[in-house]
Amino acid sequence: MEARARPPHLLPLLLLLCGECARVCGCNETRMLERLPVCGKAFADMMHKVDVWKWCNLSEFIVYYESFTNCTEVETNIVGCYWPNPLAQGFITGIHRQFFANCTVDRPHWEDPPDEVLIPLIAVPVLLTVAMAGLVVWRSKRTDQLL
Template sequence: STLKFGNANGLSMSSSARQQTVLCNESLMLEKLPACGKSFEEMMKKVDSKKWCNLTEFIMYYDNFTQCTEREANNASCFWPNPLAEGFITGIHKQFFSNCSSEKVHWEDPPDEILITLILIPVMLTCAMITLVVWCSKRSDILV
C-alpha cells in the first residue's frame, strides 16, 4: 500500500512519486578523484612518453581513468561530467598531453608538369570517348 499525503489544494500524492533531493557531495568527490589520477599516472608509466600523443597506445588506460572519475562522481551523488570533475580531467590532460597539438597539414599544389598532366589526361580521354561515340553512331549500318 502507498502512503497518501495531502497538499494545500486537497490533492493527494503517493510517497513513491515524491523524490528526495540528493545533493552532490563535492568535497567527497574532490577527495576521491586524485586516486583516479594516480592510477592513470601509474598506467601511463608503462607507455613511452614519446607515444603519449598516440591515443591507440593508451586508450584502455584512459577508458579506465574516465570510468573511475565517473564512478567517484556518482558515489558522491554528483552528475558526471560536472565542472569540478572536468577541471580535474583538464589538469590530467595538461600533465600528460600538453605537448600534443593538432598540427594542420599545409597543402601545396603539385609541380606544374604533374598538375597539367593530371588535368589533360581526363580531358583527352573525354574527347576520345566522344569521338568514338560519334564515329560509332555514324557507322551504325556496319555494327548492326
C-alpha cells in the first residue's frame, strides 16, 4: 500500500502503524526516554499489588513483567527505535535495581575436596582399570591351557 494514495492528514498515523517511522525519521532517543517512564510507572503500580516479600518469586508477578516488557517494546517502536537497544536496556535495568535488588540466587558454592580425599578418588579407579586390563591380558594368554 502506497502512502501517497491516502489523505495527507492520515499519513502520520499510517507511518506509525506501518512501522515505517524508523525508515523515515530514524530513532528518536529523546522521545523514547520520555515515553519509557510510563511503562515503569504502570509496572510499579502493578508491583505494589504484590507483597514485597514475594517480589523475588517470578511466578507472583510474571504477568505484570510481561506487560512491562511489552510496553517498553511498543513505546520504543513508536518513536522509531529498535527494541531492545542500549537505552531501553538501561531503563529496564534501572527498574530491576528498583524492585529486585534484594533478590539473590541461593546457589551452593562448590569447591574441590581436600587433596586427602581427591587423590584416592582419582587414583583408585585408575589403578583398578590398569589391574583389570592386566587381568584380561593375562587371562587371554592362558585360555589355550584351560581348554
